[in-house]
Amino acid sequence: MTDHREGTHVGTQGESPHEAVGLRNQLRERWHAQSERTRMGESLGGAIVLAIFFYFLDHALAVAVLTIAAIYWTYRLPPLPWRLVAQAVLVGVFLIFGPRSFAILLAIAYALSWIPARRRAWAIPAAVLLMAIAYPFYVDKLFTVPVFGAWPDVPTGVYMLVFVMMAVGLNIVVGYAGLLDLGYVAFYATGAYTAAWFASAQFAGQRCPKPGVSVDNCPVAAVPVHNFNFWGVGVPAGTGGIHISVWLLLLAAGIITAAFGIIIGLPTLRLRGDYLAIVTLGFGEILPQIARNGDSLFGYNVTNGPNGITPLDPPGFGHAVSNATGGVLPSNFLTCCTAKYFGHTIESADVYFWFAIILLLITVFCSFRLQFSRLGRAWIAIREDETAAAAMGIPLMRTKTWAYASGAFFGGVAGAYYAVFKSATFPGDFFFNISVFILCMVILGGMGNIWGVVVGAAFLAYLNQEGLANTGAWINANIHVGKHHPNIDVPLYSAGIYGVIIVVTMLFRPEGLIPSRRRAAELHEGVHDEPLYDTAHAGAEA
Amino acid sequence: MAADASAPTLTARFKRPSVVSSVGLLLVFALIVLLIKELTVSPSQFFQVTLIGLTNGAVYALIALGYTLVYGILELINFAHGDVFMLGGMFTITFGTHFFNLHQGQGFAIVPIVFATLILAMLACGAINATIEFIAYRPLRSAPRLAPLITAIGVSFIIQDIGLAWKGPNYVTAPDVFPHSNVFSFKGVDYQWNHLIVVLITIPVLLALLWLVQQTRQGKAMRATAQDKDAAAIMGINVNRTISFTFLIAGCLAGAAGTLYSLWATTVRFDQGFQLGLISFTAAVFGGIGNLPGAVLGAVLIGLIQAWNEGLPWHMPGSDWTESIVFSILILILIFRPEGLLGERTPEGG
Numbered sequence: 006m007t008d009h010r011e012g013t014h015v016g017t018q019g020e021s022p023h024e025a026v027g028l029r030n031q032l033r034e035r036w037h038a039q040s041e042r043t044r045m046g047e048s049l050g051g052a053i054v055l056a057i058f059f060y061f062l063d064h065a066l067a068v069a070v071l072t073i074a075a076i077y078w079t080y081r082l083p084p085l086p087w088r089l090v091a092q093a094v095l096v097g098v099f100l101i102f103g104p105r106s107f108a109i110l111l112a113i114a115y116a117l118s119w120i121p122a123r124r125r126a127w128a129i130p131a132a133v134l135l136m137a138i139a140y141p142f143y144v145d146k147l148f149t150v151p152v153f154g155a156w157p158d159v160p161t162g163v164y165m166l167v168f169v170m171m172a173v174g175l176n177i178v179v180g181y182a183g184l185l186d187l188g189y190v191a192f193y194a195t196g197a198y199t200a201a202w203f204a205s206a207q208f209a210g211q212r213c214p215k216p217g218v219s220v221d222n223c224p225v226a227a228v229p230v231h232n233f234n235f236w237g238v239g240v241p242a243g244t245g246g247i248h249i250s251v252w253l254l255l256l257a258a259g260i261i262t263a264a265f266g267i268i269i270g271l272p273t274l275r276l277r278g279d280y281l282a283i284v285t286l287g288f289g290e291i292l293p294q295i296a297r298n299g300d301s302l303f304g305y306n307v308t309n310g311p312n313g314i315t316p317l318d319p320p321g322f323g324h325a326v327s328n329a330t331g332g333v334l335p336s337n338f339l340t341c342c343t344a345k346y347f348g349h350t351i352e353s354a355d356v357y358f359w360f361a362i363i364l365l366l367i368t369v370f371c372s373f374r375l376q377f378s379r380l381g382r383a384w385i386a387i388r389e390d391e392t393a394a395a396a397m398g399i400p401l402m403r404t405k406t407w408a409y410a411s412g413a414f415f416g417g418v419a420g421a422y423y424a425v426f427k428s429a430t431f432p433g434d435f436f437f438n439i440s441v442f443i444l445c446m447v448i449l450g451g452m453g454n455i456w457g458v459v460v461g462a463a464f465l466a467y468l469n470q471e472g473l474a475n476t477g478a479w480i481n482a483n484i485h486v487g488k489h490h491p492n493i494d495v496p497l498y499s500a501g502i503y504g505v506i507i508v509v510t511m512l513f514r515p516e517g518l519i520p521s522r523r524r525a526a527e528l529h530e531g532v533h534d535e536p537l538y539d540t541a542h543a544g545a546e547a
Numbered sequence: 548m549a550a551d552a553s554a555p556t557l558t559a560r561f562k563r564p565s566v567v568s569s570v571g572l573l574l575v576f577a578l579i580v581l582l583i584k585e586l587t588v589s590p591s592q593f594f595q596v597t598l599i600g601l602t603n604g605a606v607y608a609l610i611a612l613g614y615t616l617v618y619g620i621l622e623l624i625n626f627a628h629g630d631v632f633m634l635g636g637m638f639t640i641t642f643g644t645h646f647f648n649l650h651q652g653q654g655f656a657i658v659p660i661v662f663a664t665l666i667l668a669m670l671a672c673g674a675i676n677a678t679i680e681f682i683a684y685r686p687l688r689s690a691p692r693l694a695p696l697i698t699a700i701g702v703s704f705i706i707q708d709i710g711l712a713w714k715g716p717n718y719v720t721a722p723d724v725f726p727h728s729n730v731f732s733f734k735g736v737d738y739q740w741n742h743l744i745v746v747l748i749t750i751p752v753l754l755a756l757l758w759l760v761q762q763t764r765q766g767k768a769m770r771a772t773a774q775d776k777d778a779a780a781i782m783g784i785n786v787n788r789t790i791s792f793t794f795l796i797a798g799c800l801a802g803a804a805g806t807l808y809s810l811w812a813t814t815v816r817f818d819q820g821f822q823l824g825l826i827s828f829t830a831a832v833f834g835g836i837g838n839l840p841g842a843v844l845g846a847v848l849i850g851l852i853q854a855w856n857e858g859l860p861w862h863m864p865g866s867d868w869t870e871s872i873v874f875s876i877l878i879l880i881l882i883f884r885p886e887g888l889l890g891e892r893t894p895e896g897g
Contacts, residue, residue: 272882298867498708504707508701
């Protein structure tokens, strides 16, 4: 089994993760063959050597390496007396010497680890949620992470949440139903432009107030022709255009995008996986081009071309609702905030952040409910074997179209919310890179696993917005040969970095960082392609 | 193969009704009517643009053949292929200008230099493409179909950034060495040598490829591996080496295309390969993916359509819409005739 001569068998990955085929599995096997004590000694020794090496680069990095090794090995200690003591000591050390905020985070993490396993499934998400909601209050006081720098600020947090939403939406298409969508940015764009059209002065038009005079010869200022306001918030007087309440628009953007997904899906979803991927890529390229050239589409200015549509109306609840709730629900997100709690003045970015959390919660909830619904199980069946699923009576086209529609819905809502947050929509935001970026989030986190996707997406969105710049600054400051500094512009190479992440993940851990168990089994099992000549292998598989 | 077994059953399941194909025919008919109208509006411009389209098509053909060869043998859309083509252009600039001091006004001395640059760029791109296969695709040979496809996208991005780090984010200029004098000038239709040279170099390369795939022992091994890897292995064909060889050949074609394109268009940029690669992939699908003459036919058609769109005077969308038109063709082809113009559904080379 382990001895495939070159060219006789197409598989090199091993038929299950337990078989020591391939370098990674062999190394892992050899590592686990050693006794616990040797492993502990070797890894602690390795950590110390690494820390000494890093000490010359950056002191904080050395401390970080030692801390990670300590956290890992305290977790391996026998639980009751020793682990507790070690954890207390570790927290105490950081309380006295190191960053206090890290000690507090560590203490919370340790407290969570002592919760019984059956409650942990609820307790950990609840704790993470609480800490996320409170994030704007303590972000200024957090420690700096070595290499990555400061924690992301609140606007970056909104960006991260929006992209997590999109990744969870794409996960429905790619992770659940197994349809590779390389044009997810089209859904993002549809949502963003829906918000931009119906909450801005885009369709105001111009006319001269004097009768019978054209706009070009008008002696006084031209006034807008169309003016439609339906619960729109923060619209300056005299601006025309369509202004619909942003809350309605979020829903509308989702529905329109879902309808768009169905329209795209109906003719194309019958295609095989890789053809489908290329067709979605085609749509993902066509739509931004329409947006870019849309300033004169048959003579009409639909999208305002490369200049984009800006500004958009801010979200808000209007004065009536705001007064009725005592100001808890802000009347206008941009001008809302003066209140001060716990030494932190609420800013408008904080409000955007909290509503993004609410939207994300709805998305994750729907995604969970879908996963185990009749529809979700049908998706998994189609993903695993389309022919068998069709034979069991699953309507292929309808099921796949629903996957598309639900994925598109969340992409549209996220796109609309992000457009409203930025108060702008530009065609330059919708490049193919973004599709791959979102796909990279899903793959890195683990296709099919919501928590994996959430973690992967949050991390990559953070990298894109702040992390790469911070990392680049650290590299340029600390890594140098003599007096020669590399001065690499790391964010410029973001696409290549995502490429490396995709390739490394697919080669070494195709199931992602936090895998869905079912998906991992599929990926390791490989295609059911029995070699005719390898009888021992065929027996083992059955 | 289990993955393939579903394909015929599914096509049988969704039997295309005749309405769909008549809609497709209607579209083709409308296009022909449009072209005749263009021809009557301005005949000289029409022929001029058509000749440029042929040159476009020759470059696309070289790239499209790489896609079709790899798809034929592995059923993998090698997204990185377009970027290897881009690297070919960059190699041309480096080899030509820095090693051989290629510049304008050298007379016939450019012939051996261009030839040597072409060979070097082909070899370099072939080696890179085979290396990509060895590192990124071979470990995933037994994984589900989508795994290598996703990896290919990642590799494409990596190569783009290699180009970015190598030559910077701006257009790099190649020396404009092909002569711009007219081959012929007939009633306002001018055909210049630089367009013709591209076609003249492309044709022998295409013939050599056809000979390689259809006449040689290695070509036979490639066709056998494309049909059935297991059966080919039983017959003593070294499957992995054959696949590597296919990637080598595909890379060589991309290198040739890179050299010709960079010397013809005289600019190269790191992200150019991806766009041109997608257009060429469309050409490969158009002609019938896995089918070598089909790829050439599709490439010429796509080249002509692009040139007509960008150059014709009467009510054409213009170069702002080229990508949209090409991708619309891709989508329409995949919906109406997924096997392409010349293809059968069996992915075999030759």
